[in-house]
Amino acid sequence: MSAKNLVTGGISTEGLPREDGFFGEFGGSYIPPRLQDVMDEVTRTYKKIAADPAFIAEFNDLLIHYAGRPSPVYHAKRLSEHAGGAQIYLKREDLNHTGAHKINHCIGEALLARKMGKKKVIAETGAGQHGVALATAAALMGLECDIYMGAIDVAKEAPNVSRMKILGARVIEVTRGTQSLKDAVDAAFEVYLDDPETQLYCIGSAVGPHPFPMIVRDFQSIIGREARGQFMEMTGHLPDVVTACVGGGSNAIGIFSGFLEDTDVELHGVEPAGKGLETGRHAATMTKGSVGVLHGFKSYILQDSQGEPLPVYSIASGLDYPGVGPQHSYLKTIGRVRYETATDAEAVHAFYALSRLEGIIPALESSHAVAYALRHAKELGKDKRILVNLSGRGDKDIDFIMEHYPYEGDVPSL
Numbered sequence: 001m002s003a004k005n006l007v008t009g010g011i012s013t014e015g016l017p018r019e020d021g022f023f024g025e026f027g028g029s030y031i032p033p034r035l036q037d038v039m040d041e042v043t044r045t046y047k048k049i050a051a052d053p054a055f056i057a058e059f060n061d062l063l064i065h066y067a068g069r070p071s072p073v074y075h076a077k078r079l080s081e082h083a084g085g086a087q088i089y090l091k092r093e094d095l096n097h098t099g100a101h102k103i104n105h106c107i108g109e110a111l112l113a114r115k116m117g118k119k120k121v122i123a124e125t126g127a128g129q130h131g132v133a134l135a136t137a138a139a140l141m142g143l144e145c146d147i148y149m150g151a152i153d154v155a156k157e158a159p160n161v162s163r164m165k166i167l168g169a170r171v172i173e174v175t176r177g178t179q180s181l182k183d184a185v186d187a188a189f190e191v192y193l194d195d196p197e198t199q200l201y202c203i204g205s206a207v208g209p210h211p212f213p214m215i216v217r218d219f220q221s222i223i224g225r226e227a228r229g230q231f232m233e234m235t236g237h238l239p240d241v242v243t244a245c246v247g248g249g250s251n252a253i254g255i256f257s258g259f260l261e262d263t264d265v266e267l268h269g270v271e272p273a274g275k276g277l278e279t280g281r282h283a284a285t286m287t288k289g290s291v292g293v294l295h296g297f298k299s300y301i302l303q304d305s306q307g308e309p310l311p312v313y314s315i316a317s318g319l320d321y322p323g324v325g326p327q328h329s330y331l332k333t334i335g336r337v338r339y340e341t342a343t344d345a346e347a348v349h350a351f352y353a354l355s356r357l358e359g360i361i362p363a364l365e366s367s368h369a370v371a372y373a374l375r376h377a378k379e380l381g382k383d384k385r386i387l388v389n390l391s392g393r394g395d396k397d398i399d400f401i402m403e404h405y406p407y408e409g410d411v412p413s414l
């Protein structure tokens with residue numbers, strides 16, 4: 001069995017990335033030679049381990065018995081009626097253990113670390129979602145876990161810091177620079193470079209230098225494989241459109257990879273338009289960015305004329321990243337995936353719509369995909385079907401929503 005079978009179930013992702021880590025002109029690794037040696041070693045070991053039937057069996061077993069897979073596909077009839085067009089279906093990644101898709105790649109990464117004989121996993125985290133998912137997987141595997149987090153985020157995301165500590169992880173506050181995600185990434189990479197022998201860097205999305213975008217994509221592609229089979233069984237058809245929110249792009253590439261070869265299925269990624277594309281306060285990387293290098297890989301990025309990443313913003317902190325996974329840039333360039341946007345206001349509207357009409361409180365990140373589905377459903381006939389990847393649940397967002405958008409009666413229309 002090949003590494004591809006582990007994750008794509010025979011559904012090709014066009015054989016990408018190439019050996020050199022590129023998806024077309026995107027991806028690769030723009031890193032110091034010493035880190036390149038470390039990455040080459042991770043690539044070699046990953047390819048070997050991912051082709052090992054024992055690894056595949058253990059990964060699948062944990063996804064089923066620990067994470068609670070398969071997550072269901074649900075026909076949201078009342079939400080569809082509200083949209084007044086195409087039928088909307090949800091792939092319920094919010095029902096996974098820890099409440100989002102991130103547990104899929106964290107279990108894979110921690111299992112990989114253990115198979116490689118590492119004692120420790122390390123990672124960056126922004127809002128703390130990846131930190132919590134990795135701390136969970138580390139506890140499960142009996143690995144130490146160090147999470148690097150900007151001081152501002154540590155102060156803002158107290159519940160996730162508590163969760164990580166309860167799970168036995170060390171949270172290391174990063175006080176340099178902007179004291180947020182970008183500096184946390186830099187700090188964690190430095191520590192990793194100092195000691196790549198005893199620890200493995202476990203990145204939080206389908207980003208970073210090769211082989212990270214491939215590894216995370218592979219572990220997340222379970223979403224698309226499951227969804228395709230479930231949808232066929234439920235409706236007798238493939239969906240007309242599959243949509244997902246795009247931050248770094250892991251939940252989106254996870255579901256898209258199940259449908260890449262189904263050329264009749266349109267794939268639409270949804271980027272955060274924040275306060276509006278014209279305001280500059282957004283994180284719509286592919287819609288507004290240009291090609292450049294960030295965090296060791298080439299992709300669309302939001303950058304200034306010197307190639308420095310621009311400050312980005314979204315109501316959903318998980319979408320608030322100035323880059324995007326290289327495979328998305330490639331899929332945009334070849335025209336296989338269309339990238340659209342949804343604003344903060346649309347996301348909040350969708351957050352309430354799904355809560356009130358279906359009894360499902362979505363993460364603000366996922367609410368962007370729901371918002372786009374509501375908008376696009378109106379443009380399609382009632383006989384069409386849209387499948388939304390509902391990447392996570394909204395428990396983490398309820399305090400913020402009650403403070404800023406406390407709608408007790410009707411939700412204001414857009």
Ligand SMILES: *Cc1c(COP(=O)(O)O)cnc(C)c1O
Pocket residue numbers: 100101102129130204205206245246247248249250251252318319363365366391392393
């Ligand atoms: C982290 C996160 C995202 C954004 O990350 P991707 O890598 O783009 O998937 C989306 N939804 C939820 C619920 C998240 O926690």
